[in-house]
Amino acid sequence: MSPEPLVLPSDAWPDWLTAHVLGRLQTVGETLRRLRDGATRDTLEVLSVWNDADIALRGADSAAGLFAEVHPDPEVRELAEKLLQDIDRVRTDRNLDRALFDIVAATDPAGLDAITLRMREQVLRDFRRSGVDRDDRVRDRLREISERLTVLEQEFGRTIRDDVRTVRLMPAELGGLPDDFVAAHPPAADGLVTVTTDYPDYLPFRTFARDADARRRLTVEFDSRGWPANDGVLHEMLDLRDEKARLLGFDSWPDYDAAVKMIGSGPAIAEFIDRISAAADTAGRRDLDVLLERRRTDEPAATTVDRSEIGYYTELIRREQYDVDAREVRRYFDFPRVRAGLLEVTGRLFGLEYRQVDVPSWHADVTAYDVFAEGERRGRIYLDLHPREGKYKHAAQFDLVGGITGRLLPEGVLVCNFSRGLMEHQHVVTLFHEFGHLIHHVLGGRQDWARFSGVATEWDFVEAPSQLLEEWAWDAKILGTFAVDETGTPIPADLVARMRAAKDFGKGINVLTQIAYTAVSYLLHRDRPADHTAAVSDAMSRYGLIADLPETHFQSSFGHLAGYTSAYYTYMWSLVIAKDLFSAFDPEDLFDSAVAHRYRDRILVPGGSRDAADSVTDFLGRPFTFDAFATWLNAVR
Incomplete structure (x- = not known):
C-alpha cells in the first residue's frame, strides 16, 4: 500500500510546526540512543537504525527550512528559523559523536550491495568531514562554528528577503x-x-x-539590497568557513567544499573558471561590439554597457535585428495557461499524471497536485508561484518530505515569484528550469536510504537536469500546445524560430557574466579580502564584460553565497553536462518516449544512489565531454 502524504494544518501553524519538528528530533535522539545500547547488530542493522534517524532529521529540516522562507506569518518564519538552529545542533552533535562513529566504523563492509556500501562509506566520510576524529578542543570549536554559521546564513538570507x-x-x-x-x-x-x-x-x-x-x-x-547589514555578516561567514576548513586539514574552504563534488578540488574551480572564460571570450566580445554599436546610436560617446543597460539594449537588438519584441511575445504566455502547459508537457515527457488536490496549505496562492505514474501515486507537489511580503525572493525547489520506498511519499514545493498575468518568456524558461528540480525530487524519491532520496547527487550536478528541461520551453511544437494569445491563436512557429535566433545573441556575455559570479563566489572564499566591494568589482571586470555601477554592493544580495558558498561554478559546470545530455535527444521530436524514459530512469530515478558521472555515462553510453557545450557556445545563427 502506498504511503500517505503529509497532512498540513488549516490553522494553528506554530503548534503544528513545533510538534512536527520537535517530534522528529525526539525520534532522532531515541533512535541514536538505541544504536548506542550495546546490542549486537550486523552491518545492515546498524545502517538501518542510522537511516531511521536520518529520515526523522531530514523530515524536521525540510519542513522548517521551507516554512522559514514561504510562510506568510512572520512569527511562523521566525519560529522555523529557531527550529532550524535546533536541527543543526542535533545534526552537529550526531556527527561529532565519537561513540556513534566507532559503531559505524566497526561494521563489516563485506558482502554489501553497491548502494548499501556507498551508504556506509558516505556516513563515515561525513563523520570525518565534521571532525569526529579530532581532539576535544577542536571538536568543541567546530561545534561552535557550525552553530554560528547557521545563524549567520539565516540572517544573510533574511536580510535579502526583507530588503x-x-x-x-x-x-x-x-x-x-x-x-x-x-x-x-x-x-x-x-x-x-x-x-x-x-x-x-x-x-x-x-x-x-x-x-x-x-x-x-x-x-x-x-544591486544594493542587503547593504550595509550583510557586509559584516558575510565577513564573519567567510572567516568561520575558512577556520573550519583549516581545522579539518584543508588549505581553504573551497578545497574542503569541493572535495565531495564532481570537480574534486578548489584549484580545479580556478581552472574551470579560466577554461570557460577563454572559451566564451570570442562570443562575448562579439556580443559586446553589437551592444556598444547600438548604444552609441543613443549616446555616441559611450564606451561601456553597464548593468542597468544590458537588459534594455539586448532587448532592443533582439527587437530590431531579429524581429522579436518581448512585449509582443508576452501575449502568448498567460500564467494560468503556462502552468497548465508545463504540467501537460512534463507529464507526457516522463509518463506522469498530475491530479490537483484540495488540501490545506500555507497560502491561498498555493496549488497542490498528486503525481501518478502507471496509475500509482508517486508523490505530491505544491506550486507557490507568486510574490508576497516576506516570501523567498528568487526561484527554487524546496523539499517538504524526502521519499522512502514504502514509507514516505516524496513531496516537493516549487517557490517562484511570477506575475499573475502575462509572463516574459524568460520567466517561462525559469519555470521549466525549476520544475526540473521538482521532477527530480519526485522521481528520485524511491530510495531505501534517506541520504540518496531525490535531488541528492553531487551538488555540482543538481542544475543539469533543470537546465536540460529548459530546452522544452524553446521548442515551437511544444510551445504551440499552450502558448496562445487572447484570441486562442497559438504562438507562430516562425516567431519561435526568431526567438531562438535572438536567444543566441548575448549568450557569450551571459556565460562570462556567470563566470564572473563564479569568480566572486570562489575568490571571496579563497582570499577573504578586507574590502568585498572592491574585490567583487575587480572580479566582475576581469571575467565579465558588463560594467558595474558605482556605489553598488552586489555581494550583499548574492544569496548563493549562503547556500552554494564557493561553488557557484555549479551552474556552468552543470550546463556543460546539460548540453551533452541534450545531444541524445532528437530536436525534431522532443517527446520521443524511448529517449525521454531512458533519461528519466537513468538520470532522475537513481537520485543520489550512484555518482552523477556514472548516471551520465549510463545514459549517454560514454563519459560526458565539453564538445556539445563548445558547439553551442560558438554557433552563430
Whole structure:
C-alpha cells in the first residue's frame, strides 16, 4: 500500500510546526540512543537504525527550512528559523559523536550491495568531514562554528528577503513598459509611481523602460539590497568557513567544499573558471561590439554597457535585428495557461499524471497536485508561484518530505515569484528550469536510504537536469500546445524560430557574466579580502564584460553565497553536462518516449544512489565531454 502524504494544518501553524519538528528530533535522539545500547547488530542493522534517524532529521529540516522562507506569518518564519538552529545542533552533535562513529566504523563492509556500501562509506566520510576524529578542543570549536554559521546564513538570507527597495517615478518614466505593467502601477496621490526591486517589477523594468536614469536608479537599488547589514555578516561567514576548513586539514574552504563534488578540488574551480572564460571570450566580445554599436546610436560617446543597460539594449537588438519584441511575445504566455502547459508537457515527457488536490496549505496562492505514474501515486507537489511580503525572493525547489520506498511519499514545493498575468518568456524558461528540480525530487524519491532520496547527487550536478528541461520551453511544437494569445491563436512557429535566433545573441556575455559570479563566489572564499566591494568589482571586470555601477554592493544580495558558498561554478559546470545530455535527444521530436524514459530512469530515478558521472555515462553510453557545450557556445545563427 502506498504511503500517505503529509497532512498540513488549516490553522494553528506554530503548534503544528513545533510538534512536527520537535517530534522528529525526539525520534532522532531515541533512535541514536538505541544504536548506542550495546546490542549486537550486523552491518545492515546498524545502517538501518542510522537511516531511521536520518529520515526523522531530514523530515524536521525540510519542513522548517521551507516554512522559514514561504510562510506568510512572520512569527511562523521566525519560529522555523529557531527550529532550524535546533536541527543543526542535533545534526552537529550526531556527527561529532565519537561513540556513534566507532559503531559505524566497526561494521563489516563485506558482502554489501553497491548502494548499501556507498551508504556506509558516505556516513563515515561525513563523520570525518565534521571532525569526529579530532581532539576535544577542536571538536568543541567546530561545534561552535557550525552553530554560528547557521545563524549567520539565516540572517544573510533574511536580510535579502526583507530588503525590498523602491523607486518613485513620474508616470512618463514608465515609457516603453507593456500596457499591463503600466496599468498595474497607477500613480499615487502625489502623482508618482512606485516600482520595487521584486522580480515582477525589476525584470520588466530593466528590459523595457526607455528612461536610462530610471533604469539606473532601480538597478542601483536592486544591486544594493542587503547593504550595509550583510557586509559584516558575510565577513564573519567567510572567516568561520575558512577556520573550519583549516581545522579539518584543508588549505581553504573551497578545497574542503569541493572535495565531495564532481570537480574534486578548489584549484580545479580556478581552472574551470579560466577554461570557460577563454572559451566564451570570442562570443562575448562579439556580443559586446553589437551592444556598444547600438548604444552609441543613443549616446555616441559611450564606451561601456553597464548593468542597468544590458537588459534594455539586448532587448532592443533582439527587437530590431531579429524581429522579436518581448512585449509582443508576452501575449502568448498567460500564467494560468503556462502552468497548465508545463504540467501537460512534463507529464507526457516522463509518463506522469498530475491530479490537483484540495488540501490545506500555507497560502491561498498555493496549488497542490498528486503525481501518478502507471496509475500509482508517486508523490505530491505544491506550486507557490507568486510574490508576497516576506516570501523567498528568487526561484527554487524546496523539499517538504524526502521519499522512502514504502514509507514516505516524496513531496516537493516549487517557490517562484511570477506575475499573475502575462509572463516574459524568460520567466517561462525559469519555470521549466525549476520544475526540473521538482521532477527530480519526485522521481528520485524511491530510495531505501534517506541520504540518496531525490535531488541528492553531487551538488555540482543538481542544475543539469533543470537546465536540460529548459530546452522544452524553446521548442515551437511544444510551445504551440499552450502558448496562445487572447484570441486562442497559438504562438507562430516562425516567431519561435526568431526567438531562438535572438536567444543566441548575448549568450557569450551571459556565460562570462556567470563566470564572473563564479569568480566572486570562489575568490571571496579563497582570499577573504578586507574590502568585498572592491574585490567583487575587480572580479566582475576581469571575467565579465558588463560594467558595474558605482556605489553598488552586489555581494550583499548574492544569496548563493549562503547556500552554494564557493561553488557557484555549479551552474556552468552543470550546463556543460546539460548540453551533452541534450545531444541524445532528437530536436525534431522532443517527446520521443524511448529517449525521454531512458533519461528519466537513468538520470532522475537513481537520485543520489550512484555518482552523477556514472548516471551520465549510463545514459549517454560514454563519459560526458565539453564538445556539445563548445558547439553551442560558438554557433552563430
